[in-house]
Amino acid sequence: MLVDKIGEFGLIERFRKAIKTDASVVKASGDDCAVLKPVKDKYQLFTCDMIVEGVDFTLKDNPCLVGRKALAVSISDIAACGGTPSHAVVSFGIPKNTSVSYIDRVAKGLFSLAREFKVNIVGGDISVAPKVVIDTSLLGVVEKDCLVLRNGAKAGDIIFVTGQLGGSITGKHLKFTPRIKEARYLVKHLKINAMIDISDGLLADLGHILQESRAGAVIYEAMLPVSRQAKGLNDALYSGEDFELLFTLSPLEAKKLLKKELLRFYKPIGKIVEKRSGLKLIGRDNRERNVRPKGYQHF
Amino acid sequence: MLVDKIGEFGLIERFRKAIKTDASVVKASGDDCAVLKPVKDKYQLFTCDMIVEGVDFTLKDNPCLVGRKALAVSISDIAACGGTPSHAVVSFGIPKNTSVSYIDRVAKGLFSLAREFKVNIVGGDISVAPKVVIDTSLLGVVEKDCLVLRNGAKAGDIIFVTGQLGGSITGKHLKFTPRIKEARYLVKHLKINAMIDISDGLLADLGHILQESRAGAVIYEAMLPVSRQAKGLNDALYSGEDFELLFTLSPLEAKKLLKKELLRFYKPIGKIVEKRSGLKLIGRDNRERNVRPKGYQHF
Numbered sequence: 001m002l003v004d005k006i007g008e009f010g011l012i013e014r015f016r017k018a019i020k021t022d023a024s025v026v027k028a029s030g031d032d033c034a035v036l037k038p039v040k041d042k043y044q045l046f047t048c049d050m051i052v053e054g055v056d057f058t059l060k061d062n063p064c065l066v067g068r069k070a071l072a073v074s075i076s077d078i079a080a081c082g083g084t085p086s087h088a089v090v091s092f093g094i095p096k097n098t099s100v101s102y103i104d105r106v107a108k109g110l111f112s113l114a115r116e117f118k119v120n121i122v123g124g125d126i127s128v129a130p131k132v133v134i135d136t137s138l139l140g141v142v143e144k145d146c147l148v149l150r151n152g153a154k155a156g157d158i159i160f161v162t163g164q165l166g167g168s169i170t171g172k173h174l175k176f177t178p179r180i181k182e183a184r185y186l187v188k189h190l191k192i193n194a195m196i197d198i199s200d201g202l203l204a205d206l207g208h209i210l211q212e213s214r215a216g217a218v219i220y221e222a223m224l225p226v227s228r229q230a231k232g233l234n235d236a237l238y239s240g241e242d243f244e245l246l247f248t249l250s251p252l253e254a255k256k257l258l259k260k261e262l263l264r265f266y267k268p269i270g271k272i273v274e275k276r277s278g279l280k281l282i283g284r285d286n287r288e289r290n291v292r293p294k295g296y297q298h299f
Numbered sequence: 300m301l302v303d304k305i306g307e308f309g310l311i312e313r314f315r316k317a318i319k320t321d322a323s324v325v326k327a328s329g330d331d332c333a334v335l336k337p338v339k340d341k342y343q344l345f346t347c348d349m350i351v352e353g354v355d356f357t358l359k360d361n362p363c364l365v366g367r368k369a370l371a372v373s374i375s376d377i378a379a380c381g382g383t384p385s386h387a388v389v390s391f392g393i394p395k396n397t398s399v400s401y402i403d404r405v406a407k408g409l410f411s412l413a414r415e416f417k418v419n420i421v422g423g424d425i426s427v428a429p430k431v432v433i434d435t436s437l438l439g440v441v442e443k444d445c446l447v448l449r450n451g452a453k454a455g456d457i458i459f460v461t462g463q464l465g466g467s468i469t470g471k472h473l474k475f476t477p478r479i480k481e482a483r484y485l486v487k488h489l490k491i492n493a494m495i496d497i498s499d500g501l502l503a504d505l506g507h508i509l510q511e512s513r514a515g516a517v518i519y520e521a522m523l524p525v526s527r528q529a530k531g532l533n534d535a536l537y538s539g540e541d542f543e544l545l546f547t548l549s550p551l552e553a554k555k556l557l558k559k560e561l562l563r564f565y566k567p568i569g570k571i572v573e574k575r576s577g578l579k580l581i582g583r584d585n586r587e588r589n590v591r592p593k594g595y596q597h598f
Contacts, residue, residue: 004598011598026342030511031448032379032496033344033439038337043325045332048436050390050426080331091349091434096598127349128597130429135390137347137436140332149330196331212329298427299303299310299395 001100008126011094011103018111021120024086034122036087036139043147045140047077053132055298057174063102065174067109067134073199074138075117075178076243080197081149082187083142084180087120090136093129106134117180146187148247153194153213157248157272160257165202165242166230173241183245190257195247200295201238205246207279207293216277219270219291222284237281240296248272300399307425310402317410320419323385333421335386335438342446344439346376352431354597356473362401363408364473366433370412372498373437374477375542379496380448381486382441383479386419389435392428405433416479445486447546452493452512456547456571459556464501464541465529472540482544489556494546499594500537504545506578506592515576518569518590521583536580539595547571 003011012029021028026035051057051073057066071088078085090110094103114121119138162179179197186192194213198205203219210217226236249257254268270282281291302310311328320327325334350356350372356365370387377384389409393402413420418437461478478496485491493512497504502518509516525535548556553567580590 006598008597026446027448031450032376032494033346033382035380035441035446035448036343036345038339038341038343040337040339042337044335044337046335046386046388046436046438047332047422048388048390048424048434050392050424050428050432050434052392052426052428052432054429055427077331081334083332087345089345089347089436091347091436093349093351093432094598122345123347125347125349125434126597127351128354129349129351129432130353133349133351133392133428133432133434135347135349135424135432135434135436137345137388137434139345139438142334147325147334149326149334151330298307298425299305299393 003094003098003100003103004096006100011126014104015107018107019121021122025120025122028122029124034089039141042141042143045078045081045083045142047074048135048137049073050133050135061174063105064109067106068113069174070134070136071110071113071119072176072178074136075180076197078138078140079178079180079183080195080245081142082146082183082195083140084184085117085119085138085140087122087139088114088136089123090121090134091125093127093133095130095132096128148187148192148195150194150196150209151212153209153215153248153272155215155272155274156251157193158251158254158268159217159246159248159270159272160266160268161225161244161246162266163244164225164227165244166236166239167227168239168241170229176243178243179245186247190249190253193248195245198242198244198246199240201240203237203279203291203293204295210279210293214275216273216275216279217270218273218280218282220282223267223269225267238295302393302397302399302402303395305399310425313403314406317406318420320421324419324421327421328423333388338440341440341442344377344380344382344441346373347434347436348372349432349434360473362404366405366408367412368473369433369435370409370418371475371477373435374416374479375496377437377439378477378479378482379494379544380441381445381482381494382439383483384416384418384437384439386421386438387413387435388422389420389433390424392426392432394429394431395427397431447486447491447494449493449495449508450511452508452514452547452571454514454571454573455550456492457550457553457567458516458545458547458569458571459565459567460524460543460545461565462543463524463526464543465535465538466526467538467540469528475542477542478544485546489548489552492547494544497541497543497545498539500539502536502578502590502592503594509578513574515572515574515578516569517572517579517581519581522566522568524566537594
């Protein structure tokens with residue numbers, strides 16, 4: 001059965017039945033807007049991500065995982081700011097010849113991840129489109145003293161990542177777990193100076209921190225947790241969609257972190273230095289070379 | 300010059316320079332999330348709308364008006380709930396062979412409407428896509444006693460619309476002014492029982508109110524403000540994208556409304572009746588016929 005059999009409102013009805021919301025939601029899907037209770041004392045986080053068939057996924061990928069990814073990339077952004085995700089709206093662009101069962105499975109993956117991370121899906125939009133397009137806008141909250149941005153890295157900081165890098169294209173980009181739990185632990189127990197999620201590539205995203213923090217960095221090749229799926233070092237340095245967190249903290253705080261049982265698997269991969277030193281990679285042979293913070297670009 | 304010459308980050312840089320935000324924004328575009336100060340005592344409204352090339356606009360349309368429409372449709376949703384728009388994030392899907400000047404003009408139209416309605420553009424996403432796709436997610440606020448939903452219409456209520464209906468496809472769908480000023484006046488000075496913006500068509504959107512309010516309605520053909528651009532009555536009844544507000548209020552409140560100088564041009568077009576009476580149209584010949592709340596559907 002194709003989507004044009006049940007129509008736009010038929011699809012919306014199917015979605016609405018599958019969704020439950022919590023007490024923070026005054027009115028969920030089904031009116032002109034969702035209505036939410038105000039957030040007190042915390043900052044509100046707001047982010048959006050669009051994924052497109054043929055760019056971020058293909059029709060051969062498991063539809064559940066496609067829906068999952070549509071939300072996971074935004075949850076990862078909330079994690080990178082130290083927050084907790086709360087409410088989302090989702091826009092679907094759907095080709096006319098799409099089967100209802102495909103959309104059902106995309107929705108199933110998205111709603112299932114939403115439940116896992118206690119995200120209320122409170123609205124959306126459905127449009128005809130030449131390819132499948134899913135845009136997720138996500139709200140989150142963060143205590144004022146837990147907010148972490150890209151601009152706080154200081155010379156001397158140690159740089160960590162939360163997991164392995166490279167080779168995400170072989171599957172992780174569809175299955176990764178957004179690092180909310182890890183981020184919340186970090187911001188509650190330690191003083192994190194800067195944080196970002198690695199979506200464009202390790203060096204590109206480190207580059208964003210360096211730019212915003214007006215700093216330089218040194219990365220040690222020998223310390224990099226290169227994934228088994230990565231095609232060598234360059235893949236770990238430059239390929240996108242790892243969705244691990246990269247964060248920096250003072251040497252004192254880093255020592256505390258390394259003592260914590262839960263987080264001892266986190267890898268220090270380098271350190272923040274003065275801006276004039278730029279971005280350097282120290283090879284296994286101990287030679288240093290300048291590298292550029294390039295990564296995945298859409299154009 | 301095509302977008303792939305300046306790249307994703309080049310585009311983002313151009314956008315960021317064109318955007319100013321107010322004191323409610325702790326951190327705008329340029330981090331993983333936008334960071335907003337909390338809203339006190341008011342409800343928060345949240346909505347999204349996706350517009351797609353070839354469906355909601357064509358490449359022959361003025362790009363400024365395309366960008367304007369992308370935001371205007373969401374502002375209209377905030378108006379329909381009685382609120383004021385505040386913060387938006389915008390996702391762009393852009394074909395590789397798109398010129399930078401096209402995107403600049405789309406952005407110009409969008410940002411210009413944002414300034415007009417004091418909407419802070421606080422983030423976004425850019426992706427390659429087979430056609431131009433723009434998804435806008437908009438936050439707004441509304442005082443708790445000003446919130447209007449679709450579910451409050453009562454038998455006896457008079458139904459009004461804020462302007463002419465039909466023929467929007469000839470241009471209004473790209474140029475309409477979201478009825479924020481009108482909605483705010485209404486919710487502050489009168490007791491509005493139900494409200495919706497007419498995006499799917501008069502009868503379809505009235506149908507949404509009737510469904511949510513468990514009510515019926517009678518519409519008087521002679522009272523309908525049919526636009527000059529409309530191709531007759533059916534166009535005014537069924538065609539979408541008028542983006543006028545339809546609202547209902549008690550006869551007593553309606554009398555007050557009709558006395559108000561500012562709003563005397565608003566047209567009563569019918570009344571809410573018991574659910575069992577269904578939806579009826581009274582013709583100019585005074586005959587009544589049953590009509591169906593059908594309208595524009597994407598599939």
